[in-house]
Amino acid sequence: MKPKLQIALDVVSIKEAQDILSLNNLVDEVDIIEAGTVLLAAEGASAPRRLRETYPTKMLVADFKIADAVNTIGWMLFDAGANLITVIAAADLATVKIAGQLAKKYNQHIQIELYGRWDFDLAKEWFKGGVDHVIYHHSRDASQAWTVSDIEKIKGLIGIGFHVSVTGGLKPEDIEMFRGLEIFSFIVGRSLYEAKDPVEVARAFKQSIDASF
Structure with a gap:
């Protein structure tokens, strides 16, 4: 399946989010x-x-980065219409497993945000616990570009069985680095919606995805 393009709306009001999407x-x-x-x-x-x-047919992510109280927070977000909810990698394994059970109940999904320290043994436990999505971050504050090491880690996560989304300072020209990998989505935020012409940038990403996948 071809990777999806995801817009991350880190803005301070729903009106601002809807204005961005409607422009x-x-x-x-x-x-x-x-x-x-x-x-x-x-x-x-x-x-x-x-x-x-407003957008009943769009896939919707709630990026809460849950660390605790997952039953309550997860219920509220799934009930509000989210298809995927994020849980931070530092969350206790028991919390992750509860999140996986909750997602199954709603026939939706949990994404683990791979911030900070994690390893493949822990990732395998997440997968066993019912979590089938992860988000691989490359720090947008880092000066270096995406590396072979990043690609190898992503391959390892895919090998476990995860649907992997990637984010962190992505540009359209970066997409070809991921050719041949089963990427679920490419996530872009301010670099897209704060661009002079967001539609042009989005189309550039889609063209790169089409060319590489």
Whole structure:
């Protein structure tokens, strides 16, 4: 399956998020809408609920980065219309397993955000616990580009069975590095919606995806 293009909306109001998506019909150029951590902090579960009401057919991510109270937070976000909810990699394994059970109940998915320290043994436990998505981060603050080491780690995660999304300072010209890998989505945020012409940038990403996959 061809990788999807995901827009991460780390803005401070649902109005700002909807204005971004509606400007020149940018929403038509992306496959997945993400209610980013900042937006969720500002608007709570009303953010995914409003996005679901406005865009009923779009895949929707709630990037809460849950570390605890997963039953309560997860229920609120799935009930609001999220298809995927993020849990931080530092969360206790028991929390991750509860998240996996909750996702199964809703017929939805949990994504583990691979911030900080993690290893493949732990990743295998997540997968056994019912989590089938991870997000691989390359720090946008890092000066170096994506590396062979990044690609090898992504291959390892795919080998476990995960659907892997990637993010972190991505540019359209970076996409070809991932050729041959079963990437679930490429996640872009401010570099897309703060661009002079967001639609043009989104189309450049889609063209790179089409050319590489």
